[in-house]
Amino acid sequence: MPYGDPMNARVRSEERRAEIVRAALEVIAERGYRGASLAAVAERVGLTQQGLLHHFPTKEALLVAVLKERDQWDAVPDTQWRIDLLASLVEYNAMRPGIIQTFSALLGESVTDGHPARAYFTERYARVRESMAAVLRAEYGDRLPNGLTPERTAPLLVAVMDGLQYQWLLDPESVDMPGAFRDFLSLLGENPETPENPA
Amino acid sequence: MPYGDPMNARVRSEERRAEIVRAALEVIAERGYRGASLAAVAERVGLTQQGLLHHFPTKEALLVAVLKERDQWDAVPDTQWRIDLLASLVEYNAMRPGIIQTFSALLGESVTDGHPARAYFTERYARVRESMAAVLRAEYGDRLPNGLTPERTAPLLVAVMDGLQYQWLLDPESVDMPGAFRDFLSLLGENPETPENPA
Incomplete structure (x- = not known):
């Protein structure tokens, strides 16, 4: 019964977050941060904007995740x-x-x-x-x-x-x-x- | 009879253009080009957006003037x-x-x-x-x-x-x-x- 399994849900959520961060990296490369919209990022990963906000409540929160990614390299x-x-x-x-x-x-x-x-x-x-x-x-x-x-x-x-x-x-x-x-x-x-x- | 004098009108128009370019330089410094709006530039020089469009019909035309300014230095x-x-x-x-x-x-x-x-x-x-x-x-x-x-x-x-x-x-x-x-x-x-x- 994978549905509702909290472990799987967490893994799925982390994968989704990583996918969103990758999409954000692309959108920023194309338009810069000020020119980037959450709508464009959401569209790229096949989410509604509402769905994206579930993972990153603000554009700045997504930027923070992008910069953390930078630090890891x-x-x-x-x-x-x-x-x-x-x-x-x-x-x-x-x-x-x-x-x-x-x-x-x-x-x-x-x-x-x-x-x-x-x-x-x-x-x-x-x-x-x-x-x-x-x-x-x-x-x-x-x-x-x-x-x-x-x-x-x-x-x-x-x-x-x-x-x-x-x-x-x-x-x-x-x-x-x-x-x-x-x-x-x-x-x-x-x-x-x-x-x-x-x- | 300065009003209607084509020479004076040209000088005034050139001065106004220079003033707009200076305002655009400031707005770009503050927000970048993609983040800059013609409305913000117009407001800074006390023009309506319509008035600004008389001097620079598009945002790109204003950018061209800004870059020309750069070249002159x-x-x-x-x-x-x-x-x-x-x-x-x-x-x-x-x-x-x-x-x-x-x-x-x-x-x-x-x-x-x-x-x-x-x-x-x-x-x-x-x-x-x-x-x-x-x-x-x-x-x-x-x-x-x-x-x-x-x-x-x-x-x-x-x-x-x-x-x-x-x-x-x-x-x-x-x-x-x-x-x-x-x-x-x-x-x-x-x-x-x-x-x-x-x-």
């Missing part, structure tokens, strides 16, 4: 990040333009007045800069070969990753995002097989 | 750009957060599907990368001190400028945008008075 413990893993992360990102589009659109919107993702991004960047400084310190010690400290290099590392994503999303044919990121790492003193004449 | 001829001018530009940008917010929000949105500013940004970035490569070549010749070509360095230069803007807009107390940009220039081989212990 980054769930590599600080002590396990290494410079070469960052290069791999950028390679990986180049294979998933949809999701990069979602978060590039959200980051862009987050700087507008009173945006509900603003606090999230502000805290996230503070944390990521700290984490990147730790990665750089583990690799280079208190000074990079060029004389900058890890703390002063971290915002540049983060800025290059974000900035390249916009150029690449707008023009994937012209911008080799992973190659450009490896070039940046080579500026830091790394030289991860920088080819003389890249494609 | 950059109207430094390629041959006159120099690396140290870029550092000054970033200093200057740090004094006008409103306008940087407008264009960071627009860039973010531009990667969403079918956004009316997408073609503008795609072309703009191709042009800016080319122009930056020329600046780097004038400064360093065919190879930078670190071995990268001007063409491979240009996307990094542009990415750092954009990426730093987001971090700075979100957290101006924590991010010294002009200082970080000078740090980046020092990675390229420049060493524009990098202080040992910055604020």
Whole structure:
């Protein structure tokens, strides 16, 4: 008698929530958060808007779930990040333009007045800069070969990753995002097989 | 008899257009382009929506005027750009957060599907990368001190400028945008008075 079985009901509800979050990621990639409507998300998963509200009572609640999803991808413990893993992360990102589009659109919107993702991004960047400084310190010690400290290099590392994503999303044919990121790492003193004449 | 004087009428109309564009820049900074309404822009300049439509028949027409405004600021001829001018530009940008917010929000949105500013940004970035490569070549010749070509360095230069803007807009107390940009220039081989212990 599966109907009414609370265990199955919970699993079904969690699956449904995950499906809604995936649909929300797509709708945000297409229209941004302010341009996204709960109706569009509901339609994509074959729910009525009322049915969607049962899982996420507000648009902001759905945004919170989307941002939590974001955090889970980054769930590599600080002590396990290494410079070469960052290069791999950028390679990986180049294979998933949809999701990069979602978060590039959200980051862009987050700087507008009173945006509900603003606090999230502000805290996230503070944390990521700290984490990147730790990665750089583990690799280079208190000074990079060029004389900058890890703390002063971290915002540049983060800025290059974000900035390249916009150029690449707008023009994937012209911008080799992973190659450009490896070039940046080579500026830091790394030289991860920088080819003389890249494609 | 100023009323009916076609010269004065044209001047008045141009002034009114400029005023509308300034209001649109503000509204986009606050809400993004998709979140902006012609009604909000009209209200800010004390016009009816009908009155606004007389000057800009569609929201997209107003966006085009906003983007043209953007282009005029950059109207430094390629041959006159120099690396140290870029550092000054970033200093200057740090004094006008409103306008940087407008264009960071627009860039973010531009990667969403079918956004009316997408073609503008795609072309703009191709042009800016080319122009930056020329600046780097004038400064360093065919190879930078670190071995990268001007063409491979240009996307990094542009990415750092954009990426730093987001971090700075979100957290101006924590991010010294002009200082970080000078740090980046020092990675390229420049060493524009990098202080040992910055604020």
